[in-house]
Amino acid sequence: MPTFRPAGLSDSDSDSDDYGFEKPARRYNPVQQQNVWRRTENILQDAIINGNLDEVKTIISNELKNNANAKLDSGWTPLMHACFHAQDKIVEYLLQQGADPNLHSDSVTPVMVACSNSSASNAAILNIFSSLVEKGCLLNIGDKYGQTPLMRAISSGRVEVVQKLIDCKVNIEMRDQQGWTALFWAVHHNQPEILEILIANGARLREVDKNSRTPLDIAHSHDHQTVIDVLNPHFKTGDNTDADVNVVNDISSWHDFYPGIEKGFKPNYASEIRHLLFGMSCERLAPLIHQSGIDLRTFLLLQANDMVKLGINMPFERHRLEVGLRNFHSKGWNLNSVAGLYAQKHSNYSVLDCLTTLGTHLQQIYILETTVQYALREYKKVQDQIKFEPPDSPILTKFKNTATKLLANINNIRGEMKIMKSILVKVTKKNPKPADLIKERSLQDVVLCYSKRAVVICSLGLAIRYLLPNLINK
Known part of the structure; x- marks a missing residue:
């Protein structure tokens, strides 16, 4: 599992718990010194647990040579031990002696240790927190699992500490x-009071984790009814921010292959975006993208700064979407994916076959054009990286092969378009208009039709009146 160092702290020596702090030269027996540190730590820990400040002072002075930042056998400093056991008076003394509030062990800082304590009195933890903040401890940091002091305080049920952290303007959206x-x-640990504090301070309710679960999903999975009751009012009917926007219509006629044509617009294929988001495991973004009104081309060319403008604020969501778009543009095309009527080798084609195939090809051309733009943009980004590549470089060879395949795909579609054009010309000349292309008659057409019929009827009436008697007499 990868590890992450706290922000603002050294990461120069990943194999050492000292993380950038210089080690003294060893002029002693390591095993013997390790035993000394272990014995010192045990004595110090017992003194801290018992709250014996005088004994702690003696150990710091004699055993540790007034070094309040000494790392003991476990890697912890005296300050971390004091924070863990919630001895606020000892914490205050160690800070006065120069203990570093940000000196950490395995990416765990003293404030994280204090916030993890769930058994000590609230007064003691608040005093320790205040002392550490006064000495400049870092709050917007995470351990190697990304857990922040705020998250630890929540898991321990420290309502007052959570409020203090929020008053310090910590980032409540860190992940x-x-x-x-x-x-x-707060949802996972069934902390409704803390949950209400977070919501009151603008915490986002509609985010998802890496498994696409929302906080409400987790509350239901744990059956935390009190937490569910806190969340539910924010998801009432009428609040359709997360509503499943129906942006995709079932294909019922050939018009659906030309979205927007009924209103006289050029096809923008915005309805396809939802399908792509689902394939990229980003379906939660569908309402957000739909509300922005962007078309398919704009979506396929999104960059990180564009995503921020759309309101996609979480870095891992932007990264997932960027990877999905890259994979989409990198996919292969072959003749079978664009083949239409010609490949079917039928002698007769219905008008619907022609229209639907032409509509499909139009969409494919639209996407290929966008992919060319994407490829050119990405090529400019890496141009400086490959201009010094030798002529036989694998990178250059890969680019050339990709370009050749892309041109071949475009030429295949061009050939298919020519075949479609000839077929449609034949259809136009030999077949009547399809039923759904026949326009409804206007009032003028109806009047004209009935006028013609009236003329014919009158003519027949006159003929009968004047010609019929003559014919009978004869």
């Missing part, structure tokens, strides 16, 4: 390794 924000933690 851990599984994509959880502080709100997810």
Whole structure:
């Protein structure tokens, strides 16, 4: 599992718990020194647990040579031990002695340790928190699992500490390794009071984790009814921010292959975006994209800054969408994917066959044109990286092969278009208009038709009146 170092702290030595702090030269027996540190730590820990400040002072002075930042056998400092056991007086003394509030072990800082304590009194934890903040401890950081002090305070049920952290303007939307924000933690640990505080301070309710679960999904999976009752009012009918927007119509006629044609617009294929988002595991973004009104071309050419403007604020969501778009543009095309009537080798084609196939080809040309734009844009980005490549470089060869395939695909579609054109010309000359292309008669057409009929009837009446008697007499 990858590890992540806290923001603002050194990551220069990933194999060491010192993380960038210089080690003293070893002029002693390592095993013997390790035993000394272990014994010192045990004595110090017992003194801290018992709240014996005088004994702690003696150990710091004699055993640790007044070094309040000494890392003991476990990798913890005296300050971390004092924070873990919620000894606020000892914490205050160590900070006065110069203990670093941001010196960490395995990416865990003293404030994280204090926030993890669920058994000590609220007063002691609040005093420790205030002392650490006063000395400049970092709050917007995460351990190697991405867990922040706020998340730890939530898991421990520290309502007052959570409020203090929010008052310090911490980022409540920071995410851990599984994509959880502080709100997810409050839901998971069944903390309705903290949940209400987070919601009141603008926490996003409609985010998803890396498994596409929302906070409400997690609340239902744990059957946390109180938490569900807090969340439900924010998902009432009428609040359609997360509504499943129906942007895709069932194909019922040939018009659906030409979206917008009935209103006189050029096809923009916006209805296809939802399908693509589902394939990229980004279906949660469908309402957001739909409300923006962008067309398929704009969507397929989205970049990170464009996604931010659309309101896609979470980095991992932007990254997932960027990867999905790259994979879409990188997919292969072959003749079978664009083949139409000609490949079917039928002697007769219905008008509907012609119209639907032509509509499909129009969409494919639209997408290929967008892919060319994407490829040119990406090529410019990497141009500086490949201009020094030798002529036989695998990268250049791959680009050339890709370009050749792309041109072949475009030529295949061009050939198919020519065949379609000839077929449609034949259809136009030999067949009547399809029923759904026949326009409804206007009032003028109806009047003209009935006028013609009236003329014919009058003519027949006159003929009968004047010619019929003559014929009878004869």
